[in-house]
Amino acid sequence: MPTELDAKGMNCPMPILKAKKALMQLEANDTLRIEATDPGSVADFDAFCRNGGHTLEESSEDGGVYTYLIRKAS
Amino acid sequence: MDNTVSIENSKTMTIIVTKGSLDWAYPPFILATTAAAMDVKVDMFFTFYGLQLLKKDLDHLQISTLGNPGMEMPMFGMHMKMPNIVSAIPGADALCSTMMRNLIKKKGVASVEELREAAVDSDVNLIGCQMTMGLFEWEKHDLMDEIEIGGAATYMEKALNSDINLFI
Numbered sequence: 001m002p003t004e005l006d007a008k009g010m011n012c013p014m015p016i017l018k019a020k021k022a023l024m025q026l027e028a029n030d031t032l033r034i035e036a037t038d039p040g041s042v043a044d045f046d047a048f049c050r051n052g053g054h055t056l057e058e059s060s061e062d063g064g065v066y067t068y069l070i071r072k073a074s
Numbered sequence: 075m076d077n078t079v080s081i082e083n084s085k086t087m088t089i090i091v092t093k094g095s096l097d098w099a100y101p102p103f104i105l106a107t108t109a110a111a112m113d114v115k116v117d118m119f120f121t122f123y124g125l126q127l128l129k130k131d132l133d134h135l136q137i138s139t140l141g142n143p144g145m146e147m148p149m150f151g152m153h154m155k156m157p158n159i160v161s162a163i164p165g166a167d168a169l170c171s172t173m174m175r176n177l178i179k180k181k182g183v184a185s186v187e188e189l190r191e192a193a194v195d196s197d198v199n200l201i202g203c204q205m206t207m208g209l210f211e212w213e214k215h216d217l218m219d220e221i222e223i224g225g226a227a228t229y230m231e232k233a234l235n236s237d238i239n240l241f242i
Contacts, residue, residue: 012104017107
């Protein structure tokens with residue numbers, strides 16, 4: 001089961017900062033599911049994961065809520 | 075404090091912070107915290123008015139409507155430009171600053187305090203400029219505890235070994 005992070009209502013750069021903090025608590029290959037409402041977070045999580053070697057397994061939007069599933073770099 | 079280049083393979087960034095207003099506090103702290111979250115080692119050098127951002131209390135930070143043609147506040151259902159003369163009215167900048175703080179809160183933008191705390195938490199190195207402290211007669215106890223005090227050479231040593239150097 002992925003760890004859940006609610007970043008709804010937060011604006012740049014808070015969703016990324018919270019995600020980083022949450023990822024630091026996880027083991028390699030663990031997953032983190034993030035919900036956010038900041039439209040800018042789509043491109044930002046893309047870049048954040050690419051840079052950190054994490055896998056962005058899911059990036060979707062439903063009714064203004066963006067969901068990301070990140071698998072921590074091994 | 076560790077003055078040597080990062081021993082790991084991580085990238086490094088320095089930012090010279092020269093502005094001490096509420097709005098201009100954002101770009102350096104947003105970039106610094108985001109860079110730290112992306113495993114970049116960050117040094118921030120606060121000089122002249124930028125040193126205001128290291129004061130223990132940040133409630134005094136204001137925006138200025140003077141000489142700021144890019145400023146458009148969402149008010150009364152439209153976007154209000156602030157003519158320069160507004161700034162001449164006593165209390166106008168304080169009022170605009172309060173409005174800005176309310177807007178920041180309403181839009182879910184982090185406060186400067188929150189971002190600065192995040193910077194400290196993620197080991198961003200904060201350096202206060204010694205010369206500025208002397209110039210404005212500020213004491214070490216006016217500034218937050220988590221900072222290093224240094225001068226231009228302290229900054230230059232870091233900048234010379236850094237991947238990214240910004241002046242804000």
